[in-house]
Amino acid sequence: MMLAAEVVTKVDPLAGVLVAALAFVAGWVVVAAVAYLAHRPTEPDAAPDTQELGPEPPAIANLLTGTFEVSAEAMPATLVDLAARRLVELETLPDGSTVCRLRTSTADRDADLAPYESQVLGLLRDKAVNGVVPAGALTTGTGERASAFWKSFRKAVIADAQQRGLCRAVWGKRISSLLGIAALLPFLLIWAAGRFKAPDEVEWTPLGAVTIACALAIAFLGARIAASDRQRGTDAGMQAASRWLGVRGYLSGTATFPDLPPAHVVLWDRYLAYATAFGVARACVRALPMSAEPDRRAWSSYGGRWRQVKVRYPKLRPGWGMSPWIALLRGLFFGAFAGFITYVLLIRVDPRDSLDATGPASRYVAWAVLGAGLICLLVTVRLGSLVVQALNDLFVTRTVEGEVLRERTWGTDENITHWVAVDNGKSPVVRAWRVSPARATEVDQNQVVRARVTPLLGFVRSFERLPVVSK
Numbered sequence: 001m002m003l004a005a006e007v008v009t010k011v012d013p014l015a016g017v018l019v020a021a022l023a024f025v026a027g028w029v030v031v032a033a034v035a036y037l038a039h040r041p042t043e044p045d046a047a048p049d050t051q052e053l054g055p056e057p058p059a060i061a062n063l064l065t066g067t068f069e070v071s072a073e074a075m076p077a078t079l080v081d082l083a084a085r086r087l088v089e090l091e092t093l094p095d096g097s098t099v100c101r102l103r104t105s106t107a108d109r110d111a112d113l114a115p116y117e118s119q120v121l122g123l124l125r126d127k128a129v130n131g132v133v134p135a136g137a138l139t140t141g142t143g144e145r146a147s148a149f150w151k152s153f154r155k156a157v158i159a160d161a162q163q164r165g166l167c168r169a170v171w172g173k174r175i176s177s178l179l180g181i182a183a184l185l186p187f188l189l190i191w192a193a194g195r196f197k198a199p200d201e202v203e204w205t206p207l208g209a210v211t212i213a214c215a216l217a218i219a220f221l222g223a224r225i226a227a228s229d230r231q232r233g234t235d236a237g238m239q240a241a242s243r244w245l246g247v248r249g250y251l252s253g254t255a256t257f258p259d260l261p262p263a264h265v266v267l268w269d270r271y272l273a274y275a276t277a278f279g280v281a282r283a284c285v286r287a288l289p290m291s292a293e294p295d296r297r298a299w300s301s302y303g304g305r306w307r308q309v310k311v312r313y314p315k316l317r318p319g320w321g322m323s324p325w326i327a328l329l330r331g332l333f334f335g336a337f338a339g340f341i342t343y344v345l346l347i348r349v350d351p352r353d354s355l356d357a358t359g360p361a362s363r364y365v366a367w368a369v370l371g372a373g374l375i376c377l378l379v380t381v382r383l384g385s386l387v388v389q390a391l392n393d394l395f396v397t398r399t400v401e402g403e404v405l406r407e408r409t410w411g412t413d414e415n416i417t418h419w420v421a422v423d424n425g426k427s428p429v430v431r432a433w434r435v436s437p438a439r440a441t442e443v444d445q446n447q448v449v450r451a452r453v454t455p456l457l458g459f460v461r462s463f464e465r466l467p468v469v470s471k
Contacts, residue, residue: 183222303425321434
């Protein structure tokens, strides 16, 4: 009994509360992960190809076939659908450009429009001069104005789909509220831990630092969950999505749709609107620039079937797109420098002896030196991995054949970067390559190419244009 009592008296209550806070953080992460895995959005199997359209408008069909996310094609598809319903006219001029003409007799039919359809029609009315709007003037503005217009359109589409019983939020109000509130509890435990001692007796310990960092992390995640409106399909929504995937298969198998201008809606009626929503009618999407082409999402038919692909740009990945020789030299030079600094801070200076110093200033300096040394250690390890990657890519090159989904140039003056994303038809995620200006001029978007690229650094050695599109 005496031994047990002695052990209990030696237990630091502050450390015990911090451990409890860490255990709560771990439990929160597990609960959030289980909730997401149980409710994450999935794409159903496509029904057999069919030309029978369903009751949902093109914007809703866009959401259903895009893993329950609204993509930029939904906006021009809504305009083409308004033309198919004779609310506006789309006309091709002799120079090949497209103009939109407002019908004067549509006011009595505005009540039948969904909010997002009224929003698109309102954009046309705001920009029209004598009832005519050039398609090139249909942009929704720049910066915050364009972002606000898109968010309003997107939320209206989601609200309509929810009202139809086709989707619901991945994070329901009850789950998101509980996780959001629970994410704040570790801060209460940390505050309670500090109450066990007087303020001048509270010491900054590694356990306290880790606990605060973990608490901040789940608070950030909790805020993201509370603000998320990511959708998943209901049973009815999954059935409708399967049916629309069959329609998309039928439209993608029709060779004429990719090159049809918007004015051909008089011939194809609502089929052209749905082809635009699915990204099949590329000419319509390009002719109606109602929003900027998304950089991080694209439709691809390479591989035989239309599908939506996510595009990643590894801007923060050290050495990405760099020549293996240059990466090797930089890794060796800066790695040696970072390793030397790490040796000085952690071995020669060895701040561990000063962590228990009585003076607070000495402890703060020791912690700062230790933190800087650990950061330098991580940098050294990362540069060491860059050297290993460069050595591998000096001798290994792979060949990739596919379609150029995105070709982007960003930056100004001396900080210009060029990116090329090629889809080989095998992955739902495409990692863009960072290329030189000369290499970027060798390809065009939507072109099929053969690229020789290193596997780890993504350095493109050559591009070859292929004369025949492989499907």
